[in-house]
Amino acid sequence: xxxxxxxxxxxxxxxxxxxxxxxxxxxxxxxxxxxxxxxxxxxxxxxxxxxxxxxxxxxxxxxxxxxxxxxxxxxxxxxxxxxxxxxxxxxxxxxxx
Amino acid sequence: xxxxxxxxxxxxxxxxxxxxxxxxxxxxxxxxxxxxxxxxxxxxxxxxxxxxxxxxxxxxxxxxxxxxxxxxxxxxxxxxxxxxxxxxxxxxxxxxxxxxxxxxxxxxxxxxxxxxxxxxxxxxxxxxxxxxxxxxxxxxxxxxxxxxxxxxxxxxxxxxxxxxxxxxxxxxxxxxxxxxxxxxxxxxxxxxxxxxxxxxxxxxxxxxxxxxxxxxxxxxxxxxxxxxxxxxxxxxxxxxxxxxxxxxxxxxxxxxxxxxxxxxxxxxxxxxxxxxxxxxxxxxxxxxxxxxxxxxxxxxxxxxxxxxx
Numbered sequence: 001x002x003x004x005x006x007x008x009x010x011x012x013x014x015x016x017x018x019x020x021x022x023x024x025x026x027x028x029x030x031x032x033x034x035x036x037x038x039x040x041x042x043x044x045x046x047x048x049x050x051x052x053x054x055x056x057x058x059x060x061x062x063x064x065x066x067x068x069x070x071x072x073x074x075x076x077x078x079x080x081x082x083x084x085x086x087x088x089x090x091x092x093x094x095x096x097x
Numbered sequence: 098x099x100x101x102x103x104x105x106x107x108x109x110x111x112x113x114x115x116x117x118x119x120x121x122x123x124x125x126x127x128x129x130x131x132x133x134x135x136x137x138x139x140x141x142x143x144x145x146x147x148x149x150x151x152x153x154x155x156x157x158x159x160x161x162x163x164x165x166x167x168x169x170x171x172x173x174x175x176x177x178x179x180x181x182x183x184x185x186x187x188x189x190x191x192x193x194x195x196x197x198x199x200x201x202x203x204x205x206x207x208x209x210x211x212x213x214x215x216x217x218x219x220x221x222x223x224x225x226x227x228x229x230x231x232x233x234x235x236x237x238x239x240x241x242x243x244x245x246x247x248x249x250x251x252x253x254x255x256x257x258x259x260x261x262x263x264x265x266x267x268x269x270x271x272x273x274x275x276x277x278x279x280x281x282x283x284x285x286x287x288x289x290x291x292x293x294x295x296x297x298x299x300x301x302x303x304x305x306x307x308x309x310x311x312x313x314x315x316x317x318x319x320x321x322x323x324x325x326x327x328x329x330x331x332x333x334x335x336x337x338x339x340x341x342x343x344x345x346x347x348x349x350x351x352x353x354x355x356x357x358x359x360x361x362x363x364x365x366x367x368x369x370x371x372x373x374x375x376x377x378x379x380x381x382x383x384x385x386x387x388x389x390x391x392x393x394x395x396x397x398x399x400x401x402x403x404x405x406x
Contacts, residue, residue: 055368059370059390059392062362063362063370063372064362066362066386067351067362070353070355070360070374070376071355073358074355074356074357074358077357
């Protein structure tokens with residue numbers, strides 16, 4: 001097989017033909033195809049993971065975050081009321097209600 | 098009639114020894130009205146999310162009479178040819194309304210700047226008979242509608258007769274079968290696209306949960322279940338199936354009723370997540386925020402509003 005690869009060999013002539021032989025071998029072709037497939041699949045996986053992460057992330061932001069904020073505010077309100085009740089104590093019998 | 102009841106009651110006790118009180122079949126509670134069968138589920142699962150700005154101001158002039166003003170600005174959807182694209186047109190309108198609310202008589206009227214008017218009347222004629230009327234007038238011809246309902250409330254049943262324009266006639270009936278289970282049915286006949294339909298409904302409630310289901314000959318089958326997890330939290334789920342077009346939608350939602358706010362959220366099998374937050378800023382002042390994400394159609398709607406009074 002005449003080699004057409006111009007940049008393959010460092011020293012010209014016989015070395016480049018051996019390198020070219022290796023590079024054009026059947027197994028090397030298979031390896032190249034497998035690498036292309038792997039890159040394609042991993043790109044798709046990354047894209048679908050990204051899409052899923054976006055959907056889950058925005059839905060979490062809408063459904064869960066306001067709930068957590070409001071629940072925490074309600075809990076703090078309860079604590080403040082408890083503190084005030086314990087500091088002020090029960091109102092005296094003649095107090096203005 | 099009274100001779101039939103004692104054997105039923107003893108049979109119940111023999112079958113279920115856990116029942117600790119006799120079920121008094123002659124004294125059942127009155128069931129909920131037929132159109133409010135799914136009331137708890139729809140309160141949690143169908144919050145009215147909106148897009149844009151909403152401002153409502155209600156002023157009570159009297160103990161019974163009040164006026165309300167409301168401004169709504171935002172895009173409204175226009176139905177488009179292909180189901181993928183949504184066409185939105187920005188609109189803004191102002192609505193003026195008057196309410197008169199009495200224990201026996203309720204009158205509500207609304208007028209909008211785009212020419213639409215609506216009126217609702219609810220009157221208790223006697224202790225058991227109630228009349229409701231609902232009318233909507235629009236600028237375009239043939240878009241106005243009116244509906245009259247006559248409701249009769251018996252001791253453990255309710256019956257309703259409906260008359261509407263476009264020659265709509267309907268009747269429905271619901272009966273309490275046990276203190277927790279009520280069954281009902283409805284028939285209707287529409288004149289303009291000549292068709293008639295029949296439907297059945299059932300509702301089972303305890304003080305912790307409510308389950309209800311409805312089947313109609315228009316192809317609709319709906320079932321929903323609401324569980325009251327505590328006095329602040331309730332979770333609901335809903336399943337709707339159209340057996341002519343073979344489409345099913347299921348949704349799950351929650352409803353948190355806290356002291357200063359109320360948060361409702363829901364996620365759908367159509368890929369729609371929506372939430373509504375109502376927060377009480379001070380006495381009579383409520384701040385609303387609504388969000389709806391439709392992941393399938395990539396349509397995102399957000400709104401905020403203020404309710405005074």
